[in-house]
Amino acid sequence: MDKKQAQALGKLLRLSREKAGLSGRELADRSGMAASNVLRLEQGTIANPRPETLKSLADVLDLDLSDLYAAAGYIQPEGLPSFAPYLRSKYSGLPASAQRELETSFAKIAAKHGYDPNGPQPGEDETE
Template sequence: MTPERIEQLAAVLKQKRQELGLSASEVARQTGLDVGTISRIERGQIAAPQAGNLKEIARVLQIPATDIFAIADLLPEGELPTFKPYLRAKYGDLPDDAMAELEASFTRIAKQHGYDGNGPAPGEDEN
């Protein structure tokens, strides 16, 4: 992972944990990981966190694992993240309220056009 991705991952995980009102100790308890591991990931001190650890942290923080994997550059071939990590990667300098506004606009437009959030069925978008 690049230093920028490490920093971005750390910031996303810490912000979401705080939004949920969880301590690092509580995240550790719910994931079965050591609290030191959680803290080091949130401080950007682990350059290559294990995918399994990230998946467990994402589960507790109610973040799609694909979003975390996209930030960490661990996304499996053919998997796509939700819109929010794309916005953060492409427009990371925008303030959080602008990001939230963009995401809300996308969600509203997608719903107007019948998008259910599941994407195409296997083979549906291949030509």
């Protein structure tokens, strides 16, 4: 990440923290970070924040993690994950049986509507 990206990430974090009504120390405590590291991130002096750090901050500040990754210059995959891993990640607080129930329900709905979760094959969705 270059200096400009680090500063942009810092600004995003500072504005998000202020919007949440948190002090730097409160954000640090809630995210498990040292207050000095929060300050350094907001000042744009940490060039390569760890992905785990960004995840902690995103959780506390209720930010989309992909937005923070993009601001930090981390490469993200082109495509989206399949629905089952998404459900397990999004609803990780649910018991495993409930997660399986969600996956099963989605599969039934997809089948009912003729949806292929693997998507169209190359050339199948192009129009002439």
